[in-house]
Amino acid sequence: MDQGKFVERVLFLLALSSISSLVVITVFIFLEGLPLIFQTGLTDFIFSSHWAPTKGHFGIGAMIVSSLLVTLGAMVLGVPLGLACAIVLAEFSSARVRAFLKPTLELLAGIPSVVYGFLGVIWLVPLIRNYLGGPGLSLLAAAVILGIMILPTVISISIDALTAVPDIYRDGSIALGATEWQTVRRVVLPAASSGIITAVILGMGRAVGETMAVIMVAGNAIKLPASILDPVRTLTSNIALELGYAAGRHREALFATGIVLFVIIMILNLSATLITRRR
Amino acid sequence: MIPRLHPKVTQAAAKTLLWALTGLTLLILIFIIVNISIKGLPQMTLGFLFQDPQDMGRHGGIFSTIIATIYVTLLAIVLASPLGVGTAIYLTEYTREGWATRIIRFGSECLAGVPSIILGLFGFVLFVMKLGFGWSILSGGLTLAIMVLPIIIRTSEEAIKAVPQEYREVCFSLGLSQWQTITRIVLPSALPGITTGIMLSVGRSLGETAVLLFTAGSALRMPTTLFDSGRTMAVHFYILAREGISMPNAYGTAAILMISILLINLAAYTLMQRLVKRYS
């Protein structure tokens, strides 16, 4: 075999093992968690909110709802903020301002999630407790922190989508007497919509999957929240909080929780990829 | 019917709002950095950096956690870099766009989206339990390697694609083989971009907590072999803060962690800008 063919085979093997890690992850999580889901019954596992692993009750309904609510809250805060930054950077700022703002905002992505959680506990939680009531550690606190944490994802993908809109559309609109804002709102944003939706979906993925910051500020009570000031436990926190000491069926239940999380994330990723490809 | 505002008025209002929201985002960022720095920097003495933690971290420094962080990160990068760069080379130089590249790229995107807690679960069951590595530097490094792999693949792919096609033509016309072309010209030209990816991966590894809590464990001893458990700075900070062991030490750890990550990311960004400028 000549050198060229040999190198190609080696590289192909490297590429294959890179993605095989994804396959292995999937297989292991499912192998560990599926038996328990079958024993408990899928409906019971997903819809019951009775979680008492030592007594054999495995229902994660409340956690699924909490995860979704926290994510939704994060979107309410993070999407407008992130989109605003993206529009300002892509459409309304000069090259010099952009050269400064873009790397600065990208720094947000570098701050570790534990730091976000920590600052949430120190600053945000007391604010909520003192001004809005409740224990402070709450759905609201988690949503706010996550809303900030997803900003880099939303901003950078939205900027890419906006800059991908050809200038001829902008010129066409300006030449008809539109203001810059009219051009952005009526032509550029619709043209970039699929990219922006992708940004939002990937932001959701980040929010659903985030663990450490949520554990620190969400309060972690296992019940359906009645208000945004109630403490909640998400799927991710459930795993992180109990994995350290869980054994036997309890540990399997945590893997089962992981399966649900994994499926949610994969659905989000898949729809993001499909939307991007359709464009 | 609501009276129609003049487009200029609407524009002014919209721009003001958008800039205000951008300003708010910047303020949040500045608040985070300033807050951590002000409370953390006074803790950053030589003693803090070079003494081992004592009494669960209530006293002493964070030296052993720095070492554990370096070990885990180094292991992850050493494992993930060849794999990631090799994958990127395969994707860009050896295949035409087709089903194989699409699957590999999609797989890498999915891997990038897998939450760290899932990776933690996986590392826990495979490396810690099944393979019997226990809570250790090895388990942590292996799992982190999987986490940073997609980052390295993506940035390397972009960097390699940015190298002008003409360079490859020149090399082929000079009678260089494909592998010689890649190693002598393409990779050296793409090196800044590849380095950027690796630096970003280091940044991610330094700040990661969920993965390491369940794979590297949280023993405060100084790790000496690959099979020792080690507590990284991020995990140490999490435990200090969550269990309220010592706020000043928590701030100090956070400051070191944050500043080193920000510096690494800033350097990575500058490097990438230079690459972009060179080839555009």
Next chain:
Amino acid sequence: MTISPADSDKILQCPLEGIITLRRLNLYYGDFHALMEVNAAFQQQSITALIGPSGCGKSTLLRTLNRMNDLIPGIRITGEVVIDGQDIYTPGVDLTQLRKKVGMVFQRPNPFPLSIYDNVVYGPRLHGRPGRRELENLLEHSLSSVQLWDEVKDRLQTPALALTEEQQQRLCIARLLAVEPEILLMDEPCSALDPLATLRIEELMRELKKLYTIIIVTHNMQQAARVSDDTGFMYLGDLVEFGDTGQIFTRPRDTRTEDYITGKYG
């Protein structure tokens, strides 16, 4: 800047007033002097063609007439551009009103990625809040003016990008007519089209000139000769010669013009 004898000669050749009058117009991109002392007058309800080799400044000149050049950083303009008696470069000019009055058709058809309907009503909606009836009248009128109505009236909600290139270019003109402009600037409007489509667009231009003032930039000399009443020849930022199309193509006064139209360079 002093006026050289050649320059003063040029001024005398062209009519002094038109619906658009340029007086000693200069334009710089940073250090680059892109337009030099341009004087010209464009007449109402006629077609004026600007020709010249690429990079001569003809598109730049076109874009000064609706101030589209304002979007480029580092640009500097001196001199006067008077449209309907008003210098459009004096401070306080309402750019949206100017661009409404002076519409522009681009080299590549650029319908927005919206439906045919939304493309045509885009302009009117920018400038007011027209009722449904009003929009429908406008829609039929502007699409009919570009002879597109019969082809698309049954599929107004389909994406504009599904049309052929020629139809897209017609749609872009219709989109322009819907804001009721007075002047149409066309920047090589046929360069993306095949010869037959080109002839049909030229036919349309002759139709439109009954109501509008048209200025067209083209690299195709035959096109200029076919459609225009007046022609300006530009070379290296200089409006070398400006006058009646028949005269320019049969008895050019400047040797550079002659060399260009006989194909010595370009």
Next chain:
Amino acid sequence: MKEYKIRLEELSFFFGDFQALDQVSLEIRPREIFGLMGPAKSGKSTLLRVLNRMCDLIPEVRVTGRVWLDDEDILSPDCDVVNLRRRVGLVLSKPMPLPRSIRENLVLAPRLAGRERGKMEELVETSLKAAQLWEEVKDRLNDSALKLSGGQQQRLCLARTLAMEPEVILLDEPTSGLDPISTAKIEETLSQLKKHYTIILVSNNTKQIARATDRTAYLLMSRIIEIGDTARIFTIPKDKRTDDYISGRFG
């Protein structure tokens, strides 16, 4: 002695559905400068890229016919492409020095081809001299090649090809971006190189073909219209289309 250095037998070339070369047959003699002229997209650059198999880099191509280099069929699957490209050098139309020093540009290929290390300095000097660049760069061989002017860069690219010590040199519109003085220098270089090399020059500048080549082929729409001594083609072309082209009526 052989009559030809390169011989094409009914060479046809397809990009997907588009036929870029149609049954092209011709012979190129050793140590001549052979000109290929024709309007844009007539197939002349494609022909050049078949001769060192650079066409392999493009997806979905199909080649039929035969191409002989001496007595080796270079289109056969057994042909060692890397070795072929060392024997048949190509200079591209755009000056494309690699982002290295001048010296590195020159020695890269010979070193990887396993030439003796001790000979490198000599090789640098002879190839730069052959490309008439030596005097201008001899004091700054370690400077980046990107700092040279366009004309110098193109002569460096020529020198780089010469340093491989090929047998045939292919030039694809080598002076298209250059000023008249640089063009004259390159043409002069070519006439010197002819003593040792077989040179094929593609150009859409008929004057250059007339000045610089010994024999010429005229390509139009993927076909050879006429082949012959350059002097004869430019004085008494046999085909009306050749006449139209060289007298500038189209193209």
